[in-house]
Amino acid sequence: xxYSAWTVFKQGLTGQxxxxxxxxxxxxxPAYDVIIIGGGGHxxxxxxxxxxxxxxxxxAVLEKGWIGGGNSGRNTTAIRSNYYYRASAKMYDHSLRLxxxxxxxxxxxxxxxxxxxxxxxxxxxEVELAHRQAGAMRLNDIDAEFLSPAEIARRxxxxxxxxxxxxPVLGGVIQKRAGTARHDAVVWGYxxxxxxxxxxxxxxxxxxxxxxxxxxxxxxxxxxxxxxxxKRIGVAVAGHSSRLAEMAGFxxxxxxxxxxxxxxxxxxxxxxxxxxxxxxxxxxxxxxxGGLVIGGALDLYPSYAQRGNMLVxxxxxxxxxxxYPSLGRVRLLRQWAGIVDIVPDSSPIIGxxxxxxxxxxxxxxxxxxKAIPVGGTMLAHQLATLSPHPLAEPFSLERFTTGAxxxxxxxxxxxx
Amino acid sequence: xxxxxxxxxxxxxxxxYRCGGQSHVIRPGPPEAIDDETWGRYLSEKINPxxxxxERWLHAAGCRRWFNVARDTxxxxxxxxxHMVEQPPAIGExxxxx
Amino acid sequence: MSRTTQRFRLPxxxxxxxxxxxxxxxxxxxxxxxxxDTLASALLANGVRLVGRSFKYHRPRGILGFGPEExxxxxxxxxxxxxxPNLRATEIRLHDGLEAQAxxxxxxxxxxxxxxxxxASRFLAAGFYYKTFMWPHWHVYExxxxxxxxxxxxxxxxxxxxxxxxxxxxxxxxxGSGPAGLAAAGAAAASGGRVILAEQDHVxxxxxxxxxxxVDGVPADRWADEAIAALRDLPNVHILTxxxxxxxxxxxxxxRICRAIGIGRCGRAGWSWxxxxxxxxxxxxxxxxxx
Numbered sequence: 001x002x003y004s005a006w007t008v009f010k011q012g013l014t015g016q017x018x019x020x021x022x023x024x025x026x027x028x029x030p031a032y033d034v035i036i037i038g039g040g041g042h043x044x045x046x047x048x049x050x051x052x053x054x055x056x057x058x059x060a061v062l063e064k065g066w067i068g069g070g071n072s073g074r075n076t077t078a079i080r081s082n083y084y085y086r087a088s089a090k091m092y093d094h095s096l097r098l099x100x101x102x103x104x105x106x107x108x109x110x111x112x113x114x115x116x117x118x119x120x121x122x123x124x125x126e127v128e129l130a131h132r133q134a135g136a137m138r139l140n141d142i143d144a145e146f147l148s149p150a151e152i153a154r155r156x157x158x159x160x161x162x163x164x165x166x167x168p169v170l171g172g173v174i175q176k177r178a179g180t181a182r183h184d185a186v187v188w189g190y191x192x193x194x195x196x197x198x199x200x201x202x203x204x205x206x207x208x209x210x211x212x213x214x215x216x217x218x219x220x221x222x223x224x225x226x227x228x229x230x231k232r233i234g235v236a237v238a239g240h241s242s243r244l245a246e247m248a249g250f251x252x253x254x255x256x257x258x259x260x261x262x263x264x265x266x267x268x269x270x271x272x273x274x275x276x277x278x279x280x281x282x283x284x285x286x287x288x289x290g291g292l293v294i295g296g297a298l299d300l301y302p303s304y305a306q307r308g309n310m311l312v313x314x315x316x317x318x319x320x321x322x323x324y325p326s327l328g329r330v331r332l333l334r335q336w337a338g339i340v341d342i343v344p345d346s347s348p349i350i351g352x353x354x355x356x357x358x359x360x361x362x363x364x365x366x367x368x369x370k371a372i373p374v375g376g377t378m379l380a381h382q383l384a385t386l387s388p389h390p391l392a393e394p395f396s397l398e399r400f401t402t403g404a405x406x407x408x409x410x411x412x413x414x415x416x
Numbered sequence: 417x418x419x420x421x422x423x424x425x426x427x428x429x430x431x432x433y434r435c436g437g438q439s440h441v442i443r444p445g446p447p448e449a450i451d452d453e454t455w456g457r458y459l460s461e462k463i464n465p466x467x468x469x470x471e472r473w474l475h476a477a478g479c480r481r482w483f484n485v486a487r488d489t490x491x492x493x494x495x496x497x498x499h500m501v502e503q504p505p506a507i508g509e510x511x512x513x514x
Numbered sequence: 515m516s517r518t519t520q521r522f523r524l525p526x527x528x529x530x531x532x533x534x535x536x537x538x539x540x541x542x543x544x545x546x547x548x549x550x551d552t553l554a555s556a557l558l559a560n561g562v563r564l565v566g567r568s569f570k571y572h573r574p575r576g577i578l579g580f581g582p583e584e585x586x587x588x589x590x591x592x593x594x595x596x597x598x599p600n601l602r603a604t605e606i607r608l609h610d611g612l613e614a615q616a617x618x619x620x621x622x623x624x625x626x627x628x629x630x631x632x633x634a635s636r637f638l639a640a641g642f643y644y645k646t647f648m649w650p651h652w653h654v655y656e657x658x659x660x661x662x663x664x665x666x667x668x669x670x671x672x673x674x675x676x677x678x679x680x681x682x683x684x685x686x687x688x689x690g691s692g693p694a695g696l697a698a699a700g701a702a703a704a705s706g707g708r709v710i711l712a713e714q715d716h717v718x719x720x721x722x723x724x725x726x727x728x729v730d731g732v733p734a735d736r737w738a739d740e741a742i743a744a745l746r747d748l749p750n751v752h753i754l755t756x757x758x759x760x761x762x763x764x765x766x767x768x769x770r771i772c773r774a775i776g777i778g779r780c781g782r783a784g785w786s787w788x789x790x791x792x793x794x795x796x797x798x799x800x801x802x803x804x805x
Contacts, residue, residue: 003645012637103648111643111652160672185644242464253460255437256489265600268664288656290664301418301435304466304490310417311431314679321673328673329598344460401456417681429681 003107022188023195028202031229032060034383035221037207037244038236039063040072041183041369042361044190044201045376046234046383048106051197053377054384059199060230062223064206068187071238074306074338075369076261076295078274078285080117080178081142082133083411087394088347089140091374094391096177098373108189110181111288117178117274118152121171126278130173133410137175147172158270158324166322167279180274180285180293186372210248210358217356218248232386234359234379239304239339241362250354252362253344253400257298258337259366260308262316265333266290270326278410280319291333294320298340298366308337340366345405346412350378350392359383360397367412421497422475423483436472438462439484440503466490470504519546523559529723530555538612540565541623547608554580554587554603565603567619569665571635572628580604582714589614590666595674599666607716617666628662682752684710691753692720693729696741703751711745712757718742 001007001020011018034050036043039061050056063069079099081092098105099112121130130146137144149169153161161169191201202225209222211229220229235244239256267290276283281297296316299308313335321328342365343349349363361379364371374391381389388396399405418430444450444458463469469489474482486496486504496505534549540557547556554577557565565587566575575586587603591614600617619626631638647655685707688699696718699711717723719738729737745751 003648005646008642008646009637012639015636016639103652107648109644109646109648109652111647111656113652113656158668182644188644240466242462243466246465251457251461251463253462255462255464256466266663266665267599268667269660270668286660288660288663290660301487302437302464302469302471302489303492305492309430310681311429325672326595326669328675328677329596330668331600400460401453403456417683419683 003109022192023201026200026202028060028062028205028223028225028228029058029200030227031058031220032200033058033230034060034232034234035228035230036061036234036236036379036383037221038070038238038240039065039067039191039201039203040070040236040238041068041187041190041372042072042236042238042364042375042379043234044187044194045372046236046361046379047199047201047376048190048194048197049376049380050384051194051199054380056384057198059194060228061194061199061201062205062207062221062228063201063203064224066203067191067201068184070240071338071340071368072183072187072372074259074261074336075183076283076285076293077180077183077287077369078117078178078283078295079112079181079370080175080274081370082117082119082137082144082173082175082178083408084133084136085406085408085411086140087391087406088408088411089137089142091378091391091395092371093140093142094377095371095374098377099181099370100177102181102186102189102373106189106193108185108192110185110189112179112181113288114177114179115273115285116155116174116176117276118147118155118172118174119276119278120152120167120169121173122167122169122277122279124170127171130171134173137173143175143177145174145176147174155273156271156275158326159275160323160325167277167319174273178274180287182288183369186369190372190376207244207247210355212355215356218358231357232359232383233357234361234383235353236361236375236379238362238364238368239341241341241360245353248353248355248358252341252349252360252397254341254349254363255302256304256339257300257342258303258305258308259298259340260296260312260316260335260337262294262313262335263287263333264292264294264327264330267292267330277319277323280315280323282316282319282323284320284324292320292327292330298342299337303337304339306337306339340364340368342366345399346408347406348375348395349397350375350395351382351388351397353397363395365412418492418494420473420485420494422478422481423497423499424481425475425478428475428478432475432477434474434476436474436482438464439470439472468495472500520556520559521561528555529717536608536610536612538608538610538614540614541616549608551608552580552604553589553606553608553612553614554584556608557587557603564623566616567623567626567628569618570638571632572619572626572630573632574623577603588617588665590617595669595671597667597669599668618664631662682710684708684752686710687712690720691715691718691742693722693734693737695720696722696738696745699745699751700741703745703748707750709748709751710754711751712754714757716756718753718755 033056036046043061047059047061050059081096083089083092103110121127134144134146152172206224207221210218211220213219218233237244242252242254245252271286274285284294286292299312341362343363349360353360359382361375378389378392419427420433421427444454468486470486472482473485482500484498487494530548530550532548536547545560563576564574568575577587578584581604584602584604589601589603591598591601616623686702686709688695688711691713699709702709722734722738727734
């Protein structure tokens with residue numbers, strides 16, 4: 001059934017009894033044309049585009065927990081495409097453009113709010129780097145503008161712009177088309193749309209091994225809910241990618257870390273844009289519910305624990321208190337972490353794995369949420385046509401042998 | 417806050433250390449004698465287990481020496497701390513575990 | 515202080531000091547209370563029952579609990595640079611000259627324009643905003659919704675106070691200083707490990723302070739005092755009061771800590787409903803709601 005103001009009104013009159021489930025809870029079938037392992041944003045988007053764009057009908061998404069329970073439910077919701085290199089810029093901007101039309105396409109309000117993202121410059125060196133970044137973005141046809149301190153003060157009144165500020169602001173770069181979206185809604189929107197096209201979303205279904213044919217190609221998976229056959233399998237499991245790879249007999253250039261995030265108690269609006277301070281690695285925005293959503297650097301040792309430690313909490317919140325001195329008495333509501341798959345050049349790994357029939361969408365590190373639409377697009381193309389999407393070609397696993405790395409450590413925005 | 421027992425300085429807070437990633441990575445023979453694929457895999461591949469991880473740590477704010485740690489990446493529990501050129505002690509024979 | 519100004523105040527009993535009257539202001543009206551009151555107890559003594567509005571429909575709300583579990587009486591405390599949003603009236607200790615207002619209602623808690631949402635409540639069911647507000651795009655609706663959302667207000671000026679922090683380590687952490695917590699801390703300390711006893715209130719003893727009764731034949735209040743004195747004498751026990759919202763323990767699952775917390779779960783300093791912990795690491799994925 002279609003969502004609209006009219007159906008909301010009509011259901012209000014009739015006691016909310018007519019809503020249909022947003023997605024089914026099917027049991028797994030013995031075989032599918034394509035299996036996607038991972039029921040987060042990337043996996044569900046892949047399933048949606050497979051069905052919608054390529055007409056692939058028998059698709060299953062296997063999720064070991066509940067959909068969106070991994071990094072898709074734990075990120076700080078920032079969406080941007082302010083990267084350096086042409087390959088990354090094109091790819092992330094394609095994602096941003098898909099976000100611009102996503103609510104209408106999925107008929108689900110993902111609340112994409114293009115409130116802009118400002119990256120601050122705290123020293124003359126950083127001002128020069130900011131100009132360089134803005135120039136690189138414009139060369140890649142991406143909107144970027146250098147902002148003066150006065151313009152930043154106008155946009156971010158709570159930022160300490162005084163002469164004695166701990167982190168003086170000498171300027172910054174804004175990408176106006178960047179912003180935030182409601183992360184759970186992105187997952188649910190893709191799930192509902194994919195389910196509507198016949199995709200089976202199977203939760204509480206953990207893959208425990210791969211079945212291979214005599215030629216080494218995949219023929220299916222073993223799961224906690226029984227074996228399922230398919231000759232085309234996509235893996236979109238973020239921080240768990242190495243574990244799946246291990247089951248298939250290969251290794252990835254990935255180390256998994258805990259990335260913490262924080263939200264304050266709900267407040268009346270004080271911040272209307274996303275602000276990043278590269279110097280502290282801390283960025284903040286305010287959700288439509290009123291909480292200040294804060295992110296910072298990794299806890300710098302490998303972890304699958306989905307929790308970080310006090311040291312990072314202190315450093316991140318200390319930076320917030322220093323840069324936004326009026327927030328010192330605001331209290332944190334919640335703190336959590338995801339498992340981010342960090343790659344040495346901070347760029348994703350998309351495409352073929354060493355195992356025939358098995359394809360990867362991983363290595364997004366701390367920046368997977370903004371790339372959900374394009375990640376799904378690229379993996380769907382690969383699974384449907386067995387060849388890489390043009391946007392995905394530079395990001396193959398091969399680059400770690402050929403040396404054609406795409407070093408977006410700066411673009412990824414936080415210290416790795 | 418992790419507490420790690422430096423073999424020379426004793427238990428210190430995690431803030432004093434820096435993690436150097438996966439340990440026991442053996443560098444393959446002279447680079448000119450190795451094919452690109454082997455070299456690429458040496459540079460980039462990681463075990464990245466969910467479970468016991470053997471990793472290097474530097475006591476950056478103390479004695480500035482490197483040592484090895486056997487630590488569980490899911491629970492963060494440290495099973496053993498041992499010297500750089502040693503192998504990890506067998507399970508049950510650890511010293512310095514917390 | 516005349517009884518007529520605090521109609522519901524009992525003449526004796528409780529933890530207030532009737533020899534030390536205080537005055538405070540709630541929603542622009544002046545009231546009287548005593549030292550030892552929380553804002554909530556003082557409001558109840560004065561017969562003030564309407565203390566807040568529900569988040570979405572702005573329905574009238576009264577005091578529900580007596581500690582951190584309070585979900586209705588959320589206050590904006592004070593004004594200016596030291597104003598603090600979203601504090602619970604049940605946790606605010608009354609001081610002379612205290613000023614408080616309910617959050618998220620305008621112009622006042624008694625007459626709140628937001629109550630119009632209640633008229634439309636049948637249309638504003640849970641998650642309705644995912645099903646609409648898409649055309650032409652979200653920006654058209656976002657401003658109004660952002661202003662309606664949020665509870666208290668962050669101060670406009672820089673926080674004038676400075677804070678210290680330090681990290682502490684222990685072998686056994688006991689959360690809660692009611693009868694179970696005090697007993698657990700004593701037993702834990704006897705085992706020789708380093709013990710931290712954390713209590714969210716400013717006094718130790720939990721229900722021993724207000725439920726009466728006896729422990730091992732000793733009146734509860736006195737048993738508490740003796741147990742606390744014994745703990746204070748021990749060099750390996752560290753007692754922290756006023757410690758909950760500001761206390762976050764990153765605890766690797768360790769058998770000794772698990773058991774101690776199991777024993778120490780009691781009274782008001784329980785584990786399961788504190789916001790920081792309810793989404794914490796020990797709930798299984800099936801129990802933890804996505805953020």
